[in-house]
Amino acid sequence: MIDCHIHISLDGIDFKKARENGKREEIFDIIRKTLKEYRKRGIYVLRDGGDNLEISCTARKIAKEEGIILKSPVKALYKKGMYGNFLGEELEDLYDFKKIFKYLKIKQLDHLKIILSGLVNFKKYKDVGELQFTQKELKYIVDLAKDSNIPTMAHVNSPYGVNMAVECGIDTIEHGYFITQRELYKMKEKDTIWIPTLSPLGNLVINKDKRFEENIDVIKRVYEEHLSSVNLAYEMGVKMAVGSDSGCYGVTHVDGTFDEINHLVKAGIKKEEVIRMGIENGIKVCNLSESEKEYLNYLQ
DSSP, rough: EEEEEOOOOOOOSSSHHHHHHTSSHHHHHHHHHHHHHHHHHTTOOEOOOOOOOOOHHHHHHHHHTTEEEEEOOEEEETTTTOOOOOEEEESSSSSHHHHHHHHHHTTOOOSEEOOSSOOSSSSSTTOOOSSSSSSHHHHHHHHHHHHHTOOOEEEOOOOOHHHHHHTTTTEEEEOOOTOOOOHHHHHHHOOEEEEEOOHHHHHHHHHTOGGGGGGHHHHHHHHHHHHHHHHHHHHHTTOOOOOOBBBBBTTOTTTTHHHHHHHHHTTTTHHHHHHHHHHHHHHHHHHHOOOHHHHHHHHO
């Protein structure tokens, strides 16, 4: 299997503790143990969402030693003063971007992650915060990445945000909560791949998490609507891949990948089809080289 959206620097249990561990050398022992478990369970390709401590960059080397392919953006990019501090590097303007992009290329980023919107607000239905970049800024960032043959992924929610990302040529939409049929048509037209990450909300609903007991009605509504959107996307022929968001609260590593498969099945896609599209589209999402594809064939 391939998991196209994880956060190797987090543990899915205690954000604060994981962040503290991230500043200690012990974090890499924890990561090695986690990667061994991924391999043991048949998950050989991982795509990380980045972190401001560049842990995923180092984890990429450990993964290679463990027979895992881990793709890292090094750091995600977000607009100064907005959501994304723990994920990467803040940008004030496009001049900042050019400087940071040059640094990321030196660090050999595998893909560029752009944070375009905030998180789903569990207290207020359909609230995801303001968009962080203008269409002009996003287009410039995406085009520069494409000029360097670097794939792009956008953390984005809301119909307007998804529409903007697709229009600007983003390769993959991550999350995409509150997406509508209009955006799905556009994604199919542009051959954009969607990683819907159902697990972060779905696990809270299924596990009846006490931490969000007061907000469960909003969470459940958003999750069920997302299931319907995934079903519609599948019926329309929109390309999708498996991405669990493992590391975020309520989604633990390894188990999270299988949780995501189960949520996609709950959305109305047969399990064998989830596995098929997870591998087929996951190979494209992770931009695997010919030698990496050969390695996967060898494992089979």
